[in-house]
Amino acid sequence: xxAVVTTPARTSSRAWKKLRANKSALVGAxxxxxxxxxxxLAPMLPIADPTGTDWGAxxxxxxxxxxxxxxxxGRDVLARMIWGAQASLLAGVVSVLIAVVVGVPFGLVAxxxxxxxxxxxxxxxxxxxxxxxxxxxxxxxxxxxPSLTNAMIAIGLSAVxxxxxxxxxxxxxxxxxDYVEGARAIGLGHIRIMTRYILPNVFPPILVQATLxxxxxxxxxxxxxFLGLGQQPPAPxxxxxxxxxxxFLSQAPWMAIWPGAAIFLVVIGFNLMGDGLRxxxxxxxx
Amino acid sequence: MLAFILRRVLIAIPTLxxxxxxxxxxxxxxxxxxxxxxxxxDRDPAVIEFLREKYRMNDPIPMQYLYWAGDVLRGDLGISLxxxxxxxxxxxxxxxxxxxxxxxxxxxxxxxxxxxxxxxAVRKGTWVDWLANVVxxxxxxxxxxxxxxxxxxxxxxxxxxxxxxxxxSPWVDPVKSLTTMIMxxxxxxxxxxxxxxxxTRSAMLGVLQADYVRTAEAKGLRRNTVILKHAFRNAVLPVxxxxxxxxxxxxxxxxxxxxxxTIPGFxxxxxxxxxxxxxxxxxxxxxxxxxGFIGMNLLADVLYVxxxxxxxxxx
Numbered sequence: 001x002x003a004v005v006t007t008p009a010r011t012s013s014r015a016w017k018k019l020r021a022n023k024s025a026l027v028g029a030x031x032x033x034x035x036x037x038x039x040x041l042a043p044m045l046p047i048a049d050p051t052g053t054d055w056g057a058x059x060x061x062x063x064x065x066x067x068x069x070x071x072x073x074g075r076d077v078l079a080r081m082i083w084g085a086q087a088s089l090l091a092g093v094v095s096v097l098i099a100v101v102v103g104v105p106f107g108l109v110a111x112x113x114x115x116x117x118x119x120x121x122x123x124x125x126x127x128x129x130x131x132x133x134x135x136x137x138x139x140x141x142x143x144x145x146p147s148l149t150n151a152m153i154a155i156g157l158s159a160v161x162x163x164x165x166x167x168x169x170x171x172x173x174x175x176x177x178d179y180v181e182g183a184r185a186i187g188l189g190h191i192r193i194m195t196r197y198i199l200p201n202v203f204p205p206i207l208v209q210a211t212l213x214x215x216x217x218x219x220x221x222x223x224x225x226f227l228g229l230g231q232q233p234p235a236p237x238x239x240x241x242x243x244x245x246x247x248f249l250s251q252a253p254w255m256a257i258w259p260g261a262a263i264f265l266v267v268i269g270f271n272l273m274g275d276g277l278r279x280x281x282x283x284x285x286x
Numbered sequence: 287m288l289a290f291i292l293r294r295v296l297i298a299i300p301t302l303x304x305x306x307x308x309x310x311x312x313x314x315x316x317x318x319x320x321x322x323x324x325x326x327x328d329r330d331p332a333v334i335e336f337l338r339e340k341y342r343m344n345d346p347i348p349m350q351y352l353y354w355a356g357d358v359l360r361g362d363l364g365i366s367l368x369x370x371x372x373x374x375x376x377x378x379x380x381x382x383x384x385x386x387x388x389x390x391x392x393x394x395x396x397x398x399x400x401x402x403x404x405x406x407a408v409r410k411g412t413w414v415d416w417l418a419n420v421v422x423x424x425x426x427x428x429x430x431x432x433x434x435x436x437x438x439x440x441x442x443x444x445x446x447x448x449x450x451x452x453x454x455s456p457w458v459d460p461v462k463s464l465t466t467m468i469m470x471x472x473x474x475x476x477x478x479x480x481x482x483x484x485x486t487r488s489a490m491l492g493v494l495q496a497d498y499v500r501t502a503e504a505k506g507l508r509r510n511t512v513i514l515k516h517a518f519r520n521a522v523l524p525v526x527x528x529x530x531x532x533x534x535x536x537x538x539x540x541x542x543x544x545x546x547x548t549i550p551g552f553x554x555x556x557x558x559x560x561x562x563x564x565x566x567x568x569x570x571x572x573x574x575x576x577x578g579f580i581g582m583n584l585l586a587d588v589l590y591v592x593x594x595x596x597x598x599x600x601x
Contacts, residue, residue, distance in 0.1 A: 123300055123301065123304055124304055126301045126304075127301050127304030127305045127307075127308060127576075128308070130301055130305050130576045130579050130580050130583075131305065131308070131572060131575065131576045131579070132534060132535055132537065132538030132575055132579060133538065134538045134539070134541060134542075135537075135538045135541065135556070135571070135572055135575050136572070138541065138556060138557070138560065139312060139556075139568055139569075139571075139572045140312075140315070141560075142559075142560040142565075142568055143312050143313070143315040143565070143568075144315060215427065219429050222429055222431075223429070223431065223541075223542055226431055226542065226545075227541075227542070227545065227557055227560075228561070229560065242431065242432060242435060245435070246435050246438075246546065249435065249438060249439050249443055250443045253439055253443075256432075256435050256436070256439065257436075259432075260429065260432030260435065260436065263429050263432060264424075264427055264428050264429065264432065267427040267428075267429070268423060268424065268427040271423060271426060271427050272423070275423075
């Protein structure tokens with residue numbers, strides 16, 4: 001019997017090639033890159049002060065002076081959009097990091113040790129999954145208090161069970177592999193086996209899920225800010241811009257069009273990237 | 287079959303207990319001492335002690351939980367600080383509105399998602415498939431509160447076809463109820479339609495390659511008969527169970543939709559409660575949503591077995 005050995009390096013280079021050949025994923029990556037660059041360069045760009053009011057320019061339609069128009073107290077919508085990208089992207093990435101940092105170790109422990117440890121962690125995960133993501137995030141944000149930091153914590157904690165379940169499932173599949181048995185046979189400790197041998201092999205699906213969850217987290221942050229539970233005024237955020245805009249739909253529709261379009265674009269960008277990564281990292285596709 | 291359902295109900299009980307512990311624990315996240323807030327500005331020590339006794343705050347936390355869980359089992363979710371009404375009564379009055387919205391959204395999702403999924407699978411690799419996938423991805427990526435705002439702008443503000451907000455019970459005025467709910471239901475159903483489309487497509491692609499479908503085609507049956515009678519009937523099984531699971535998600539999605547269209551439902555109740563620091567209502571809504579969600583999971587499991595003859599025989 002001949003065994004086909006696939007090294008992680010070869011797999012990742014093949015995945016990278018597949019990812020580069022995937023046009024949708026590239027479009028997604030480009031969209032995300034544009035928003036990331038805009039968010040990072042916001043302090044250096046020649047744009048108006050996002051919180052600076054101008055009572056002489058209230059609800060002005062898009063023009064050469066204000067490309068995306070002005071809002072109900074004369075603030076430049078384009079400047080608020082660019083600065084709002086910071087809040088949205090930060091919330092998306094930080095909340096997913098919280099979910100990964102908390103969820104992956106629990107999933108790893110549950111899957112690796114099995115038994116009562118697994119039973120307790122799995123039952124708790126099921127209970128958390130029984131509460132819909134947004135309702136849980138709203139409840140947590142309500143009890144923690146409205147702020148962008150608390151919104152990120154609330155969204156992150158709400159996404160934890162997704163990563164626990166995913167990691168646990170992957171570990172169950174990997175822990176019976178020969179190389180894990182071999183590591184055990186040479187007397188390596190549990191933590192070393194988990195971090196050196198199991199984690200790198202369960203990482204690809206976690207990366208895919210993390211990319212897709214950033215999209216969900218960005219919508220969740222916008223939803224919480226829309227409800228007044230996220231970024232607090234006057235700091236700009238796409239969700240809170242939409243909340244204000246809904247009161248001026250007939251007088252200033254541009255106030256509602258741009259922030260929503262930005263959320264849609266950045267979310268579609270992450271979704272395309274996530275789908276592309278999934279296809280590239282799926283072993284069945286090779 | 288009854289034994290299977292009983293077994294599933296028994297499995298759900300530990301989950302429900304854990305959910306209740308979590309919901310109870312939410313109030314412990316509150317910064318500061320809630321009793322001091324209730325005692326007002328005077329903070330009379332006698333009043334504080336009376337309130338501590340009344341709300342059993344002097345007992346250890348596990349005992350506090352047991353008292354709370356006992357009340358919940360008797361249907362007592364506490365009293366709303368804002369309206370002074372029992373939380374159970376408040377939820378019971380708002381829930382039918384959200385269920386109506388969720389049912390209408392589900393109808394939209396099924397009517398859009400399943401035919402598009404079938405068409406996309408049957409025409410795999412063509413522009414129809416590409417377009418259906420683009421629409422589905424957009425449906426998944428569009429924030430439903432923005433879609434709601436854009437539809438209000440187009441359909442209500444510019445065209446004047448449908449009302450932008452409001453609610454009427456279907457028992458009082460069915461036509462008005464339909465006209466006020468049609469837009470919110472469409473908005474809420476969009477994301478779900480996209481998910482159903484993707485699952486229908488993938489289930490149909492699997493089934494269309496099966497031997498019995500090829501045999502049916504070889505027998506000379508019409509293409510539509512093969513697709514709808516042979517392939518779809520087998521592919522629809524996971525889609526139906528998924529719909530039951532996603533119905534629970536609709537309750538959560540309703541929070542924003544109800545907020546935009548000013549619908550006095552379950553979602554608006556939690557948002558109003560959050561802003562009025564009416565924590566008993568927030569806890570009640572979270573608990574009821576979780577119970578509904580677990581119930582829908584149970585229904586999905588039972589439906590899956592009921593609709594699948596092989597599993598039915600096993601159970």
